[in-house]
Amino acid sequence: xxxxxxxxxxxxxxxxxxxxxxxxxxxxxxxxxxxxxxxxxxxxxxxxxxxxxxxxxxxxxxxxxxxxxxxxxxxxxxxxxxxxxxxxxxxxxxxxxxxxxxxxxxxxxxxxxxxxxxxxxxxxxxxxxxxxxxxxxxxxxxxxxxxxxxxxxxxxxxxxxxxxxxxxxxxxxxxxxxxxxxxxxxxxxxxxxxxxxxxxxxxxxxxxxxxxxxxxxxxxxxxxxxxxxxxxxxxxxxxxxxxxxxxxxxxxxxxxxxxxxxxxxxxxxxxxxxxxxxxxxxxxxxxxxxxxxxxxxxxxxxxxxxxxxxxxxxxxxxxxxxxxxxxxxxxxxxxxxxxxxxxxxxxxxxxxxxxx
Amino acid sequence: xxxxxxxxxxxxxxxxxxxxxxxxxxxxxxxxxxxxxxxxxxxxxxxxxxxxxxxxxxxxxxxxxxxxxxxx
Numbered sequence: 001x002x003x004x005x006x007x008x009x010x011x012x013x014x015x016x017x018x019x020x021x022x023x024x025x026x027x028x029x030x031x032x033x034x035x036x037x038x039x040x041x042x043x044x045x046x047x048x049x050x051x052x053x054x055x056x057x058x059x060x061x062x063x064x065x066x067x068x069x070x071x072x073x074x075x076x077x078x079x080x081x082x083x084x085x086x087x088x089x090x091x092x093x094x095x096x097x098x099x100x101x102x103x104x105x106x107x108x109x110x111x112x113x114x115x116x117x118x119x120x121x122x123x124x125x126x127x128x129x130x131x132x133x134x135x136x137x138x139x140x141x142x143x144x145x146x147x148x149x150x151x152x153x154x155x156x157x158x159x160x161x162x163x164x165x166x167x168x169x170x171x172x173x174x175x176x177x178x179x180x181x182x183x184x185x186x187x188x189x190x191x192x193x194x195x196x197x198x199x200x201x202x203x204x205x206x207x208x209x210x211x212x213x214x215x216x217x218x219x220x221x222x223x224x225x226x227x228x229x230x231x232x233x234x235x236x237x238x239x240x241x242x243x244x245x246x247x248x249x250x251x252x253x254x255x256x257x258x259x260x261x262x263x264x265x266x267x268x269x270x271x272x273x274x275x276x277x278x279x280x281x282x283x284x285x286x287x288x289x290x291x292x293x294x295x296x297x298x299x300x301x302x303x304x305x306x307x308x309x310x311x312x313x314x315x316x317x318x319x320x321x322x323x324x325x326x327x328x329x330x331x332x333x334x335x336x337x338x339x340x341x342x343x344x345x346x347x348x349x350x351x352x353x354x355x356x
Numbered sequence: 357x358x359x360x361x362x363x364x365x366x367x368x369x370x371x372x373x374x375x376x377x378x379x380x381x382x383x384x385x386x387x388x389x390x391x392x393x394x395x396x397x398x399x400x401x402x403x404x405x406x407x408x409x410x411x412x413x414x415x416x417x418x419x420x421x422x423x424x425x426x427x428x
Contacts, residue, residue, distance in 0.1 A: 058388045102381065154388065159380040 028072035039067035042077035044348035052091035055098025057154025073144035085344035089202040096333030101155040107330040110205040111174040114188035117198035117346035118176040126178035128319035142172030167207040182316040183262030198346035203339040205327035223264035231278035235305040239328035247331025276309040357385040375401035
């Protein structure tokens with residue numbers, strides 16, 4: 001069970017948590033028993049329920065320990081179902097969390113929220129600056145996952161988290177899909193769920209890379225030009241996707257770019273297929289750039305950066321304008337950066353006691 | 357370290373080769389997996405990409421240490 005600490009007051013407790021490397025370096029909300037139990041209630045689970053073993057430390061992730069992380073991160077109790085679902089996602093063996101926490105690459109779990117939870121457990125923002133500051137649910141839900149990875153999983157820079165530099169998304173990396181403005185079916189529907197399901201999808205991702213495209217409706221090949229620049233950004237020659245290949249990666253289309261593609265008759269799946277076809281390298285061009293390990297070992301003259309179109313995760317979020325975002329990925333671990341989706345109950349109908 | 361521990365758990369004598377920069381991570385992994393006593397030999401960092409000539413120097417330097425560790 002959870003190890004409880006004692007301190008004379010909240011200021012002393014904060015310094016104690018910093019000293020014990022239990023924080024992400026920023027101030028945290030002190031996880032008192034009352035605050036933690038309020039969070040546990042909103043999970044609709046028992047506090048001692050075991051969600052799994054979290055690496056690389058190999059400690060048991062209970063609902064109560066996750067609630068501690070959620071309190072420290074500044075979550076409202078309403079957010080707790082998303083946090084628990086995100087923890088369940090990264091504990092799936094296919095996510096390769098232990099290896100991901102330990103890698104020298106700059107990968108971090110990106111949380112994508114779909115369905116009613118965007119409203120019930122937030123609001124989780126999906127519009128302008130959704131990955132930036134100012135959105136409480138986005139900031140604290142992603143931070144709660146990171147604090148769980150630190151305090152349960154044991155991921156600490158330089159001793160167990162060996163990312164050479166890391167990236168800012170390792171503080172928090174969470175957004176919702178803008179389902180209402182999207183011309184495509186929601187991401188979670190394309191992954192086998194219904195529109196009424198609340199789903200969090202987690203995928204290892206680098207920091208967002210900007211892809212600029214100024215659309216021109218008068219151009220008959222407007223959409224193919226956009227696909228071309230997205231593919232360049234997604235698998236440029238320096239990415240692990242180009243060098244190692246075969247790992248899932250993310251594309252976040254802004255509304256304008258999504259509508260350019262949809263207006264050309266492309267579905268979400270067709271967009272993925274078109275990108276897959278564009279993300280390849282010819283051995284003479286890429287080979288000299290891929291020293292050491294990598295697909296230069298391949299006997300094939302041409303190699304594709306993804307094993308299938310399904311490895312490209314396309315969603316729609318952000319404000320209207322010129323810029324979409326791509327997040328190349330790590331491409332390592334036994335499952336090579338698999339995206340994991342977990343369905344959950346976003347409104348568990350538990351009455352949380354008013355904080356005294 | 358994980359490879360070394362997995363090998364040792366299969367009953368095969370094993371020395372883990374860990375570079376200087378990853379030594380603290382080796383401590384963490386060994387402790388997490390309950391095998392803190394797994395013998396280790398430290399390598400300079402980095403080894404990968406340092407060139408065949410340098411790797412040859414490193415190999416000659418650490419080989420006696422590996423043999424000595426197996427003899428413990």
